[in-house]
Amino acid sequence: MQLKLLFQPITISEILSHSSSSGLITHKQRSTLMSALLEDWLTEEDRAAIDRLFYALRRGWLKIVD
Numbered sequence: 784m785q786l787k788l789l790f791q792p793i794t795i796s797e798i799l800s801h802s803s804s805s806g807l808i809t810h811k812q813r814s815t816l817m818s819a820l821l822e823d824w825l826t827e828e829d830r831a832a833i834d835r836l837f838y839a840l841r842r843g844w845l846k847i848v849d
Contacts, residue, residue: 795819795832802836807848813840 798816802808816833819825825833839845 795829799832799836802839802845806845808836808840808845809848813847 795816798808798812802812816836820830820833836845840847
């Protein structure tokens, strides 16, 4: 699934991969993922990936940066 992020299409898996390796997620990425959760066309796999990212944020495994 592609999301528009800063005029550049990016997939949820790319955000997950980058965030997992760097331990960081931007405010823009977080907002985009939150908006994506409201969409009906997300697959269960996409929803699960977003849930994993937000779980990591709650646990402190990821940090939000500007």
